[in-house]
Amino acid sequence: MKKLLEWLRSLFRKPVEKVIKKRKKSKRRSADHYGAHYYLGDLLDGLDSAFDCLPLFKKTDPEHYKMFSRIGCSVMSKDAIFSAERTANFKKLPSFGCFHLPNRFGSFAMDDETKQMMVNDRSDDDIVAQLCFMFFSKQKRPFNVQGSNQQIFQIGLIFMDKNKNAAMDYAYLSVSDKGIVTPLKICKPKHYKIKNSHGYVRMQWDWPKYLLDMSSYHKITPEEFITELFWLAVSGAMMQENGITVRVSKKKHSVSFSIDMLRTPYFFADRKKVVNENGNTKKIFHIVRGHKRKNGTFIKTHFRGLREFIWNDYQVKVGLAGLHRNSLFEFTGAMHEMTDDETPDKFISIEDTVNVMEKELSR
16 A cells, blocks of 8 residues: 555656647738738828828829829738739720829939929939829820820829929820720920020920830830830729728728728727627628528628728728629720810719719718
């Protein structure tokens, strides 16, 4: 009996080696995306930047500002990947689109003409400008632009210097049914100097100076440069519908971005809570996977949850194009500059177009 007790005691005196299973580290998903954000990253900085830069848009191009400040340009984090090639077969290309560029796109050297616009005729060789917005809009027979039987677009780029002065460069192009992009020349006055004289001015067809300068800088043809620029604009603008679209509003301005289908709880965990009649917090808009109930009934995959809320002092509405509303890019009309002999009742104004689209986006 004594030996048995000693043996039992010896068991408790022996150190017990614990077997600790090492937890496998889950592989972190890449932050790179084509519009549908999986991580927040610097997205909030991009939102703040977009709202801060919209007044510059108004100064440089009031007409397009009316559309994009209310319909919403795309905003994305610095991890967005753009396509400089045609990625979809469009029966008809969308009417317009715009996106705000994050700071990682760096600075662009300006030509002398643009530099003078931004610094009010001051000369400063060290001035560079950040590209803030890139947009495109379909045009029907624009004045003083080379004619084409294809779809015609204006592409615009809005720059900001370190003093928050703004300037805009633009070009025109046509797109064939096969997606071939061709730059179009613009007819504009050119001053010719003559010795001992004021010289003379002649209207002349030429490509925009920005297009020539930048294509020369990148050592590619104007056709190659305008092609890349146009598909970048289309790619960036349409990113807001590459997942669940988040429409963010601040006063009268709105911008949009998209997130991964499964990530609404992650993105809006710090939203202003909304409770139901029982005092429970309402769940945010999310996807419910298909499943069987206990009684055997199969429930199809569907969406449910709160779609409007306050997040970081922004008014937010989330939804899916094609489910809650029509896609913004299904509209394929063209802007038209009216002449005196055309009757207004055949056209819809930009203001009325924006009102209709804004109502659709608010559904």
